Amino acid sequence: MNNEKLIELRSISKSYDGEQVLRSINLDIHRKEFITLLGPSGCGKTTTLRIIAGFVTPDEGDVIFDGKRINDLPPHRRNVNTVFQRYALFPHLNVYENIAFGLRLSKTPDEEIKTRVTEMLTLVNLRGFEKRDVSSLSGGQQQRVAIARALINRPEVLLLDEPLGALDLKLRKDMQVELRRMQQQTGITFIYVTHDQEEALSMSDTVVVMANGEIQQIGTPEKIYNEPENAFVADFIGESNILNGTMIKDYTVSFAGQTFTCEDAGFEPNEPVDVVVRPEDIDIVPVDKAMLTGEVTAVTFKGDYYEIIADIDNFKWMIETTDAFRAGDTIGISIDPYEIQVMKKSEFSGMFGDYSTFSDEMDHLSDPDGEASE
Amino acid sequence: MTGRTRDARPVAAAPHMVWAVLFIIAPLIFVAVYSFRGADGGFSFENFAALGDYTDAFVRSASYSLIATVICLVIGYPLAYAISLCSPRTQRVLIMMVMLPMWINFLIRTYAIMKLLEDTGFINGTLQKIFGEDFELHMINTPGAVIFGMVYDYLPYMVLPIYTVLSKIDPKLGEAAADLGCSKVQTLFRVTLPLSVSGVVSGITMVFVPSISTFYISQKLGGGQYLLIGDAIETAFASTSTYSVGAAMSLVLMVIVLISTFIMNRFDKDSSKGGVVI
Structure with a gap:
């Protein structure tokens, strides 16, 4: 993590059907940072993530990526990739083709695709699963495929929307360690959304606590735990x-x-x-x-x-x-x-x-x- | 699984078994028996030999229904896709409108098309008001009119299964595709289309099978000039003396339908998992 700003959210507001889900959010995300958006359901954390991915356009405010305003840039032209909550793997493609999906789009030569898919399968510990049908995989294995599929495009930012939510407790702990390892190994900025405070504290460089569509506190895990800024943060964390x-x-x-x-x-x-x-x-x-x-x-x-x-x-x-x-x-x-x-x-x-x-x-x-x- | 539920299964299936024997298996046996019975009452292939006279009808039925199926697919897929993109409320209304014609009797619908397409019908009447008395667009009693009738009658059977499959595709998959770099068009061809193959296969089967065996449409919209196999079968069964020829035609048609259905299902990888998408 260094101090170079990669993503800046400036006074972002968003309403759905008259209900305000984000109220003037300001957030800086730095290169190589592992940042977690933490909060209860309905706090606006997923909406914030979807705004960065490009699936949601904010009503007000600017999304700045590497110095450029990208509010109107469609998702497929943004240099970010997402690991979806329930993985959203393509059921008609096998593990290899799921991971290769992004490279096929960019007309990468077959040889390079092969090298990079293998590299990704090694990173997520799934060597030998190339030909498997994704529906035959366990939740944890599907999760790894989803991560590999997103990382193979070498995005500057990886967005993770409660990626461990569907896994059982022990596997979740292992995956926390692995995600942290992958982040450090690849040097990619991770933006992680969760409602699990323990997960947030143990993995992140920076935790952003959200409630009612507003950011309550931004800080290191230690700072958030030891010096909560208001009663919400104190109650939610620990x-x-x-x-x-x-x-x-x-x-x-x-x-x-x-x-x-x-x-x-x-x-x-x-x-x-x-x-x-x-x-x-x-x-x-x-x-x-x-x-x-x-x-x-x-x-x-x-x-x-x-x-x-x-x-x-x-x-x-x-x-x-x-x-x-x-x-x-x-x-x-x-x-x-x-x-x-x-x-x-x-x-x-x-x-x-x-x-x-x-x-x-x-x-x-x-x-x-x-x-x-x- | 307990013994009770296992024992209950044959009982639960009994009504269907009785139905199937009475109305599906028995008639099939009758058809088979009739088709192999010669004029002298003995076993014979003469009915099948007589089918040579109907080659034209077979070829015509097959080609018309093939064309109608392709047109239904070309109209039906984009329609189903467009509907699946609407809000749930609008989807319900639009699907209702697709199904609405099916509430009207098939014969009446065909009659109505006839009235529309006639030289003195509604369409020509309107065109004459615009372009003058001498204008006439001849439509009725052409192969085009027959195929139009098939398309009109069977289009809902193409739209509904495709729509059902499309509406069940997880919208997150579209987002995932966009996230990985797909434009909207690329998402359609790389994700949506491959995932809706089972709906397309059902749609094609459900349009092609009734189209190839249809009757009445050609009589009314083709003016009796374009004999289809369905009409030939109807005529054959109208008189007891030609029962056996009719039965032979039915049997051959059934084999054609079975072969084409088999070929279609080869394209649908999911069908091995059981269940039919309708």
Whole structure:
């Protein structure tokens, strides 16, 4: 990855049937970067990808590729290739011909096609599958053919639309490693779309978190996880306790009825803020040394750790610990200054409650007066 | 699979078996028996020898139906393709319009075409109003009129199977083709067309088979000058004395149809997977 911009999205907006799916997106994508668009379904990540591929024309804004505006360039004239969600392999062609498809179009000599298809089959570990019918392949094998078919054209950018979504967990992990290897081996810019935060964190150079048609945060995986910019990012990436707080002054924040030292500054005095504390960053200490005390309400054994839900002042905290506790135990907790992340209030403030339930959907399900969310 | 479902299968198939024996197999046996029965009632090939008189009718039927099938394909494929590109709502309306003529009796449709094509018919009447009283475009009682009748009557059978296959092609495949560098025309020829072969094969079969055995169209639109094999069979079965010749003609026609269907299916790789696309 270097700092040379390859693709620039400038104030991109798009609506379908009056529903706005993208609101003024600005994004720079650099050469040789592995960038992931991460967000829940309906956040606009796939639409963004399709705009770059050329299948969707934005209502407003510019798509700049290598310094040139390409809004009106049809997909077949763009130097990008796509790996589709359900592969979209051509059922009337065998593995060899599927991969050779792009080269046949550009009237490449047969000899060269043969060399390059073999090269691609080696890259995706499918040597010997040349003559196979694509419908006879497993999901993982079809996936590899789709990648080879897209990469053989030597695009400057490879677009991947939830390519691992249909694979089982272990295979998905292997493919994550392989995709990363292929990206580094070929030096091609990868733009990857997923709703799986773990996938995004483990593969990417840069993660772009999206929600409601807007970019919430752009950053390295570490930055996104450790320093989320708003409650949405904090909630979507990993587990997090998000509390209402007040930034009393620089390096001092109050929440849960206590005042804490933190490492954040630059807020107005007494500005209302959202505070994030990750479950694994909380220390359980004897009650007499505790900053906060509460009662354990639930314990789940997770293998290498226990996940505890503790009621502290009617807020259900999630805490991860290696020590065993039982429901009903009283515990004390301590939080180090560098484990506290203070965020500006946003449209998402208050949307993510405590750990009374794990999902918002569960709240909706048990609320007889609530409307169905979709 | 449990024993119950296996046992239930012959029972479920029984109504069809009875139907097939009564209305398909038995008539075929009658046809075969009649066609090999001589004037003296014994086994004989004389009926087939008599078919020499009908060579013209066979050749004419085959060539007319072949031409009609080609025309149906040339009109039907682009039509089906265009319909498959419309919005789902529009698709439903357009397919309804393709099928609408099939709701009207075949004989009445043919009669209506006759009235249109006649020298004193609607088309000539309109043309005379434009170009003057002396103008006349002679259409009725020509081979063209007969072929036109076949095309008109059987076009829906070409459009529907092709449309069905086209509408089931994953739109993502078109996107994938464009993504890999296909223009719209290249996508049509490299992806859409090869994937719709099964529909084309069904369409050709469903137009060619009824066209080659059709009757009545030639009587009305060809003025009886162009004897087709279907009409010859009808005439033969009109009198008991020529039953056997009619049966022989039916048998030969059936063999021709079977051979052509077999040849057509060779072009459709998918047919080995079973099921018929209609």
